Amino acid sequence: MKKVKVLAILLTIIFVMILLFITNFTQVKKFTFEAKKMIYEDLLNQELINLKTGEINNNFFNIDETGKKESTKGINEAIQYAKNNNIEYIKLKKGNYLVNGDKIFGENKGILLESNMTVDLNESTIIQKDSKETHYSIFDIDGKKNVRLINGTIQGERYTHDYQTIQSTHQWGMGIEIKNSSNIEISNLNIKSTTGDAIYISEKAENVDINNCRLEDCRRQGISIIEGKNINIYQNEIFNIQGQTPQSGIDLESNFNTQLIENVNIYENRFYGFGNNIAIQLYRYINDVSIKENLIYGRIICYNINKKLDIIQNDIYDGGLETDNKYRINTIQLLNNNFTRSKVELDEDIEIVVNEGNNYIE
Numbered sequence: 001m002k003k004v005k006v007l008a009i010l011l012t013i014i015f016v017m018i019l020l021f022i023t024n025f026t027q028v029k030k031f032t033f034e035a036k037k038m039i040y041e042d043l044l045n046q047e048l049i050n051l052k053t054g055e056i057n058n059n060f061f062n063i064d065e066t067g068k069k070e071s072t073k074g075i076n077e078a079i080q081y082a083k084n085n086n087i088e089y090i091k092l093k094k095g096n097y098l099v100n101g102d103k104i105f106g107e108n109k110g111i112l113l114e115s116n117m118t119v120d121l122n123e124s125t126i127i128q129k130d131s132k133e134t135h136y137s138i139f140d141i142d143g144k145k146n147v148r149l150i151n152g153t154i155q156g157e158r159y160t161h162d163y164q165t166i167q168s169t170h171q172w173g174m175g176i177e178i179k180n181s182s183n184i185e186i187s188n189l190n191i192k193s194t195t196g197d198a199i200y201i202s203e204k205a206e207n208v209d210i211n212n213c214r215l216e217d218c219r220r221q222g223i224s225i226i227e228g229k230n231i232n233i234y235q236n237e238i239f240n241i242q243g244q245t246p247q248s249g250i251d252l253e254s255n256f257n258t259q260l261i262e263n264v265n266i267y268e269n270r271f272y273g274f275g276n277n278i279a280i281q282l283y284r285y286i287n288d289v290s291i292k293e294n295l296i297y298g299r300i301i302c303y304n305i306n307k308k309l310d311i312i313q314n315d316i317y318d319g320g321l322e323t324d325n326k327y328r329i330n331t332i333q334l335l336n337n338n339f340t341r342s343k344v345e346l347d348e349d350i351e352i353v354v355n356e357g358n359n360y361i362e
Contacts, residue, residue: 049087067127118149120152143181149187151187151188171196213236224253225252278301308332336358
């Protein structure tokens, strides 16, 4: 009898424990479901990009606006989210953002912009992290159309860059690279301190506007144009470009005769402070360039213009115009410019020269 009672008590205890376990498990399971439901509903109610202001939800995309940790991946994910949801205007929360634009074996790792989108930096500073690589592009626009990048600072790392580990000139660190793209606007940006150029344009770029920007303190160029047409550069300040040849404000220079530069309009800009005193260089495979109403401290050098170069109503100091018919210079119109402490040297092989209304001031 005692054994039966002991067994009954043990079974009762086991049964009670099973009941308690089942009850607690159900409650835990219910809590877990409720917790997941709350988290899910919170995400649904959370705007990843504010549809009224365009501001990106930095917390969701793990973007750090303090500049303490790298945010390349998060910013690119936000851009992709905007693309996938047909959001055409996005804006960063004002702050500092550390990014990595290094190119290794040609792979782009910077901020990759998408078509049909305005990216507003909102007075933020985008900073390239310290690098040893020979090539980087902080912003990359490749094969896109209808893109605007506006309102902020893009900062390279020329003074902390590792120039020793890889033996090279390290002249290909770009603030913005534009290639195979059309209808691009770069506006109200300060691009500075890159190891190469502030802006690099190549590979059949078309309809590019660069306006109201400060391009400064880059080692190689303010703007390089390798291939493209219908490019307007206006109301910018381009200055203190020095450290790596050719050190010019704007360099129009195709690499191959299959690349063509045509219809470039350069007007109402300020140029000064160049390592070789070259404000604008026109090197090869170029058609139709207009340089008008600029303030220029330095030289304009022309080696090739296949159709027409207009230099009109500029104020040019401590430089002037130099030509060398190295490739082919067809027509130069030199009209109503003020040359102060400057000279004009025109190659005798230029086919057509119109030289009228210019003032020469000692």
